[in-house]
Amino acid sequence: MIQGLLDFLSTTGFTLITWKMLVMWAVVGVLLWLAVAKNFEPLLLVPIAFGALIANLPTRGVITTELRPDGVYQSATFKIEGQTLDHTLPDGQGGHATRVLKVERIEGGLFDFISQGIKVELFPPLIFLGVGALTDFGPLIAMPRTLLLGAAAQMGLFVTFMGATLMGFTAKQAASIGIIGGADGPTAIFLTNKLAPELLGAVAVAAYSYMSLVPLIQPPIMRLLTTDKERKIRMKSLRKVSRIEKLLFALLVMIICILLVPDAAALIAMLMLGNFLRECAVTERLVQASQNEIINVLTIFLGTSVGITMHAENFLAPETLKIIVLGVVAFGISTASGVLVAKLMNVLTPNNPVNPLIGSAGVSAVPMAARVSHNEGQKYDRSNYLLMHAMGPNVAGVIGTAVAAGYFLSTLSH
Amino acid sequence: MNLPPIPVPALLAAALPDHPRLLDSIVYQVNGLIVVFAALSLIWGMLEVMGFYFRRVHQAPAPAPAPAVVAVPASFEGITPEQVAAISAAVTVLFGTPHRIQAIVPADPELNWAQEGRRQIFASHRTR
Incomplete structure (x- = not known):
């Protein structure tokens, strides 16, 4: 009887727990605490943390993880069993030989299949469809000079690229790390999956964590670089933007960006499709679906798929710590660059100043970064409403990060 | 339309090794910033032209002056x-x-x- 119980125990997962798994459980605990207790981006952090917990449990039928010859753990690999059949068509039908794969069985766990949404780069562009449907580009169209702030905030990406290469990362890995500074989760995943898939877990977690920590990271940098007087600057009211302008904006921006960086076409095209659906006002059902069902379902799948890449063997490596540090550096430089360029704009156009606090919204964490600018401004002048002004650089940052990703892809992926 | 591999980025990629030197990195990041600023400046220019046109088209007529209050009934x-x-x-x-x-x-x-x-x-x- 005892032997039977011992035999049963040997089939349970308890014997497979390692100390690295326990460390990852602690990491999961911190992420869940930030999400649930501190309310830091719970929509993202809860699925990521749950995925990470699943990845670090001795599961069966959930995800397949294999150790590659180069020492990297590769997850989400399902097996296809079948046989190749050689067919030779009769002379009348071409007469050439073809080889056909006859699939007999597909074996894999739940997340082996769900994670294909990241591997085949399906989720990030579809998330962008929802982002486009949720975004009002009106403030940007009304005050187009804030595009400069969106561009300036990409400085962190490139400076961090240099820092990462100096720390021993390859150019492709460095680009994947630098993109964290854009604070755009889907773009970071899209780029990293193409250039350095081995870093996907660490990069995605860093990008999403820093997006959720915007209210903690940005304000000290903003206060350091601005004076009391600058924080109280009131900006002129934005003009009303017509529907036709918004429709033209979606079409023209898509054309310009795709012509300039064709590698970012999937992201830009879906972003602007979502926005066009929103602004054309005749596709209400599609907009509702994009804003709610599509983006919500994908957020669950994307978050858990990202979390499930946080396998202890991969995640608890010195490279992860470096990526986390470089990520926050990228984010800080992007924030500072936006604020400094806003100050520079005020020097050049003193008659129509911008409040430098909106410069930090150039990172593309929409709308958290804009909300931070607004809240910081309100601390110094309760009746100063910066939110809509900050939305301009904020949505410009989304476009800027997609363009920067397109640059990295077109120069490094071929 | 699916584009064929573009020769210019291929050249750039060849110029940037896996572990680039500091100078290569600096040149690379300056190029990247130029691309980003060029793209967004192009959009800025386009929006200024568009805004100029639509502001003229949709310019609302000046509101009629409010009648002066002569006496309080x-x-x-x-x-x-x-x-x-x-x-x-x-x-x-x-x-x-x-x-x-x-x-x-x-x-x-x-x-x-x-x-x-x-x-x-x-x-x-x-x-x-």
Whole structure:
């Protein structure tokens, strides 16, 4: 009887727990605490943390993880069993030989299949469809000079690229790390999956964590670089933007960006499709679906798929710590660059100043970064409403990060 | 349309080794910033042109000057001329065309609850 119980125990997962798994459980605990207790981006952090917990449990039928010859753990690999059949068509039908794969069985766990949404780069562009449907580009169209702030905030990406290469990362890995500074989760995943898939877990977690920590990271940098007087600057009211302008904006921006960086076409095209659906006002059902069902379902799948890449063997490596540090550096430089360029704009156009606090919204964490600018401004002048002004650089940052990703892809992926 | 591999980025990639030197990295990041600033500046220029056109097309006619309040009628008793001026200005802005205000009566505070109830009922229906 005892032997039977011992035999049963040997089939349970308890014997497979390692100390690295326990460390990852602690990491999961911190992420869940930030999400649930501190309310830091719970929509993202809860699925990521749950995925990470699943990845670090001795599961069966959930995800397949294999150790590659180069020492990297590769997850989400399902097996296809079948046989190749050689067919030779009769002379009348071409007469050439073809080889056909006859699939007999597909074996894999739940997340082996769900994670294909990241591997085949399906989720990030579809998330962008929802982002486009949720975004009002009106403030940007009304005050187009804030595009400069969106561009300036990409400085962190490139400076961090240099820092990462100096720390021993390859150019492709460095680009994947630098993109964290854009604070755009889907773009970071899209780029990293193409250039350095081995870093996907660490990069995605860093990008999403820093997006959720915007209210903690940005304000000290903003206060350091601005004076009391600058924080109280009131900006002129934005003009009303017509529907036709918004429709033209979606079409023209898509054309310009795709012509300039064709590698970012999937992201830009879906972003602007979502926005066009929103602004054309005749596709209400599609907009509702994009804003709610599509983006919500994908957020669950994307978050858990990202979390499930946080396998202890991969995640608890010195490279992860470096990526986390470089990520926050990228984010800080992007924030500072936006604020400094806003100050520079005020020097050049003193008659129509911008409040430098909106410069930090150039990172593309929409709308958290804009909300931070607004809240910081309100601390110094309760009746100063910066939110809509900050939305301009904020949505410009989304476009800027997609363009920067397109640059990295077109120069490094071929 | 699926583009064939582009020769220029291929050259750039060849120029940037896996572990680039500091100078290569600097040149690479400056190029990247130029691309980002060029793309967004192009959009900026396009938006300025578009805005210039649409501002001219949709320029609203200047609102008619509000009629001056010559005298305060008896039905405005208990209300200061400043309040009458503010209410007149609000009416002018709201309707655009000249209107004559015949009476300004303070709202009965007893009716507030009923008004709020009616407002909520109307707000719960979608006007078609």
